[in-house]
Amino acid sequence: MQTDELIAHLSGELEPVRGTEVARILAAGLALGLMGSALLMALTIGIRPDIVPAMSGGAFWLKFLYTLVVTVLGLKLVERLSRPGTEARWPALLIAVPVLALMGMMAMQMMPADSATRHALLMGHSADVCSVLIAGLALPLFASLFWSLRRLAPTRLTEAGAAAGLLAGSAAATIYAFHCTESTATFIAIWYTAGIALTTLMGAALGRFVLRW
């Protein structure tokens, strides 16, 4: 086909586009993934039995707040990276804020503790499974967010993949918080962060294969 014909064809089939299209596609991917992850958790490891009393304690909300803040920043990052010609530096740098804040709380717990207490704080009772379960619960989110991104136009595929992985991991960790009975800032700072880092790396590795358009 001649380029002129192509242009005539494309302008002939032009339809108006809503300004909210990108937001709608990302929201659909996130919502679908959250439902998938919640369902996956309900069918496998389940919600902690004491969820109602636990929700009146600070530890539950600390976990929730941490993962939620990272989720919001991750969403901003994915949105930026899904558009050509956009920078994503500030949301990427801002992610350091919640992480460092929690690390600060961890330092305050660890410093005065003796070595046995430190070990208990670090390992909790689920250190061996926490990060892996978060990464596992992130799989539906991974799939749906990558599906969203492919409908958009990421041009830096490794970065976009990493951002989608970060978002999948932090959203999955938010869901995992309804299962997990750990309650110390130290445990969350280490193992939740490790889970999210794991999915971020997975996303970065997959990005340039899966996100091509």
Add this chain to the structure above:
Amino acid sequence: MIQQEAQYRAWMLAALAGDAAAYRMLLQGLTRHLRGYYAKRLGAAAAEDVVQETLIAIHAKRATYDPTRPFTAWVYGIARYKLMDEYRRGHRKATVPLEEAGELFGADEAEAAGTRRDVEKLLAKLPQAKRDLVRAIKLDGQSIADEAARTGMSETSVKVTVHRALKSLGEELGGSNADR
């Protein structure tokens, strides 16, 4: 240059609202840039296919243009992505240096847009009143007399304010260069 950005952006906004005539002008204009851009890198024979692919990508992904950002940067992002894709398929050099960002629309143009962005960043460091004065007189070309009348300041104090503001920005620049 900046006018080109404004013209293309205006066409794009109209196209997003469904204006087929504006869209056609946009694609025809972009085709000329794309042809030159790809011909230089892939040879004239291979260029036309990639031009068409890029036009189709622009069409399919047009919802990802954020009207608050420069249109030329958006198009360049797609053009560069398609070029890399082409290199990858041909197992040729798989990276395209980012310094080429201005290549699509001519280097002077990207420079101007970059300079304008830098100026805005600098201006943001001034307090509101000073910023308005500097922008009106130094960027928009208003006369000192008009600004004096608008703000109720004397002409002398307008001059002094602008002079001091520019001086403080100059120091700001000197400082951040020294940091590097």
